[in-house]
Amino acid sequence: MSEHTSNVQDEQPLPKLNAGNQLFQDLDSNVSATEIESLCMQCHENGMTKLLLTRVPHFKSIIIMSFECPHCGLKNNEIQSGEAVQEKGHIYELRCTSKADLNRQIVRNNTASVSFPDWDFTAPPTTTSRLTTVEGLISHFIDDLSMDQDQRKELVPEVYEQIESLLIKLRSALDLPEQANDSSSANAFTMSIDDPTGNSYVENLCAPNPDPKLSSQYYHRSREQMIQLGLLNPDADEAQTEQAKQDQAATHGYRINMQKELAAAQGVVRAVKEASETNEILSFPANCSSCNCPCDTRMQMLDIPHFQEVIIMSTTCDECGYKSNEVKCGGAISSQGRRITLTIEDKDDLSRDILKSETSSFNIPELELDMLAGTLGGRFTTIEGLVRQVHDELDRRVPFLEGDSAESERKVRFREFLSRLGDAADGKIFPLTITVDDPMAHSYIQNIYAPDADPNMIVEDYDRTFEQNEDLGLNDINVDNYECEAEAPEAN
Structure with a gap:
């Protein structure tokens, strides 16, 4: 609320979060605004602020604010992000070579900077978040840079020449061909979006498959970025900075200190093994990753015949109804990776158990489905359950394919893809081939002929x-004489 300040006098309480009433509700639900009496910054009389906490596609949770003063007539509308800061920052890099790339939709959070490495141009974060396209973003930059060019030409001609040169490049970027296979064409360019909050993203035109023109990476925020986001006191020392990083990582269920994490994990494994001998389910307190309310996480160790022991974890939040489950594999790291290919010929094959670890990727060529490693995390389910879960996740969470801004052709194509997934899970499409590729060899598909070989499985x-090995962090692991190496620097 940039134009007014809140006055706690006679204000209504915000909606209470409980099992049947989420704080941020969908726009199409029966949502009512909360009214708060506030001070008008123009006439210093009391006006009325209306707050609406809701969820919309792309921006997720947002806070809509509307202020109106009946005394002087001042009105002010504002939207702020209600989404939590993610555990890591996120960088998207896009190579634009055709008109289709210019039509990609972009969610640019107000904390995100946009850069064009080919032109040595970087636009800093703004005061507002926006949903736009690549073309709309470049057009916005052109309009901003074109302002006051006549005055610059007379007062600072050298600055005028530099900006004019950049404007020529920006305008030429909007003249990309309809189709282009050569990424090194004259007008092709690279755009990068860096958001330390992790709440910006770029449309994937090949969803649910990887986009060859779009790459992304996560990173840990620097001290300066944490100060800018208000996550750290500017006067904090290095110890407080490290503690702030650990506190924030713990909020998302991670640990920064790897030694503490290893010790805690070993203790959990020992406890789970002891409990598994008596078929006991362990339960320990945690925080819900959706609403951050206290909840319980349950764990149990399961011995899969002809494979290995795994730990199954399940979290259920009574406040918001959020549910999740995950599987962690125990045992040593395999010296080799493993690729399992199964031909699915009937509904009995769909009922086979499958363990998909978080390091494995899988694909079904007949459905044009190719899921990268880390997608869906670790899962212990059936083949039918895995396909159905992919269907449900894509149906609910793939952005840019809902609303009026989505292209009708892509919406139809994506709905047809979801329909094929649903038919496959219902046993209407045979044969199918599923390939699970796990470099850690921690994935498993049930062999119904065990201990004999399965004729349909390779x-x-x-x-x-x-x-x-580099992606898995195995190249830097030292398991020989590591204690001596750790003591050597201390002796010096």
Whole structure:
């Protein structure tokens, strides 16, 4: 509320969060605004502020504010993000070569900076968040830079020439061809969006498959970024900075200190093993990742025949109804990766148990489905359950394919893809081939002929590449004489 300040006199309480009433509700539900009497910054009389906490596509949770003063007539409308700061910052990098790339939708949070490395141009964060396209973003930059160019030409001609040169490049970027296969064409360019809150993103034109023109990476925020986001006191020392990072990481269920994490994990594994001997389910307190309310996480160790022991975890929040489950594999790291290919011929094959670890990728060529490693996390379910879960996740959470701004052709194509997934889960499409590729060899598909070989299943063990070991953090692991190396710096 940039134009007014809140006065707590005679204000209504915000909606209470409970099992049947979420704080941020959908726009199409019966949502009522909360009215708060506030001070008008123009006439210093009391006006009325209306607050609406809701969820909309792309922006997720937002706070809509509207102020009106009956005395002087001042009105002010504002939208603020209600989404929590993510555990890591996020960078998107897009290579634009055709008109289709200019039509990509973008959610740019007010904390995100936009840069064009080819032109050595970076636009700093703004005061507002927006949903736009690549073309709309460039057009906005052109309009901003074009302002006052006549005055600059007379007062600071050198600055005028630099800005004019940049404007020529920006305008030429809007003249991309309809289709282009060569990413090094004359007008092709690269755009990067860096959001330390992790709440900005760029449309994937190949969803649910990876987009060859779009790449992303996560990173830990720097001290300066944490200060800008209000997560750290500017006068804090390095110890307080590290503690702030640990506190924030703990909010999302992670640990920064790897030694503490390893010790805690070993203690949990020992406790789960002891409980598994008596078929006991362990329960420990945690915070819901959706509403941050206290909830319980349950764990149990399960021994999968002809495979290995796994830990199954389940979290249920009574406040908002959020549910999640995950599987962690125990045991040592395999020296090789494993690729499992199964031909699904009937409904009995859909009922086979499948353990998909968080490091595995899987694909079903007949459905044009290709899921990257880390998608859906670790899951212990059936093949039918896995396909149905992919269907439900894509139906609910893939952005840019709902609302009036989505292209009708892509919406139809995506709905047809979801329909094929649903038919496959219902056993209406045969045969199918599912391939699970896990460089850690922690994934498993039930062999109904065990201990004999399964005629419909092919299991291949392969040597991991250097890049795979690097992604898994195995290249830097030292398991020989590590205690002596750790003591050596202290002795010096």
